[in-house]
Amino acid sequence: MWWFQQGMSFLPAALVIWSGAAFVFSFITAVTLHHVDPLVPYISDTGTTPPERCLFGIMLTISAFLGVGTMYVRYKQVEALNREEVSIILKLNQIGLGLGLISCLGLCIVANFQKTTLIQAHITGAVLTFGMGIIYLLLHTIISYKMQPAIHGIGIFWIRCTLLIWCAGSILSMFVSSLALYNTIPTIEMAMKLHWNPSDKGYKLHMVSTISEWSLAFSFLSYFLTYIRDFQKISLHAEVDLCSETLYDGLPGLERNGERRALLAGSL
Template sequence: MWGYLSLLPAFLALWAITGVWTVFALAVANRSVNLTEGFPYISLCGSYPPQSCIFSQLLNMGAAMAAWICIIRYHQLRDWGVGRWFNQVILWTGLLCALGTSVVGNFQQKNQLPVHLTGAFFALFVGNLYFWLQLFLFWWMKSLPQPGAPWIRPLRLGLCSLCTILMVAMVILHHWPLRSASAACEWAIAMLLFMLFGLFAVDFSCLDGCTLCLQPGPSLSPPPASPISLQVPL
């Protein structure tokens, strides 16, 4: 029985895939990009209004959902017995991916190129690393639960491998320069990462909900047992 939390990764994948192709369609329709000159990068499609506004909102909401998924995954892995140090490395890698996605949306390519490229690096390259760390974890700790069908794990391995190959190809093609082919690789990488996030729906299928528990931390100093009076000689 799938819990409602399993819908979040699936919704993120659907939201992101539909959203970026909508931005592409708007950019082509209002001639912000010219397909006769080559296939555009995702960021180029989202650099000009009105689709730049949609692009920013799309990626900001997507980044928020991705961060929430990473946090839920962290607590799930913790409950499965994953060590705190490695689990936190995975968590912060995922959060950097989410942060980079938001930066890409808010700092358009034509306005702040260095910041935009930094965000793209976190969103794509660190995002791919996040899923490789997940795979390494399950290879290293074979006792971890394996939700879903037996083909889910090989599918994730295939998607991560293809994503890495396309990243290398994207960088090489960009510097040759074969920009249209490089842009096509970027679009494929984005779709693969969205699919990998969506596959968390399988892992979250056993979750019915989550509860936030607050625990008091250690006090810096013990409270006084009784009121203290201060006498000042006159």
């Protein structure tokens, strides 16, 4: 059995691979069609002009749903492992799920509102995605610390902690450089500018901002790779219990001696 066939490990793997592909494919398409510069454009700039805009929007929307599934399964896993005690882990887990869902909503907004169409909505979506997302990573890093060594080793905590620090450093660098850049160049002009020359005003700040954004995106995605081993221990089961032999009330065979008949049971 391959690793991705074990439990639910395919879910975080699919999230990371699909989201990474969304960034890379839209970047290759945009550069090939000369819509953006090949030297580190903003991720959102690679999904601004058709046809890559359609590819970018569709793939990121699917990523948002994969994110919802991954975060929900992680929530249920932590809940199941700590079911016998009422602890701060359960509270952090509930808050984390809420923030994670908001982060996925933000990703949907980013996917469907480009900078050149409605920049306020695009920026709001980016803040929700990475702002709420990094708090989600922080909460689950704390949960990982509290769950070791009884449930998993301390190594996984340090890996998640390192990725969290990388993500936090990237978002801080992007925030500071972007703020300085927007103070140098008007926001609307920034949104419409897809091509940069080294002689342009604010070029160095632009490069710091774009590199930080790519670093943030991949450090954020890399965090979910640490879920793969955990998800290998998870399986989903569903049991179907039919109460009658027919689909309508009042027909023969609906009930026998007042007992419910289980006609079908299976697992998914």
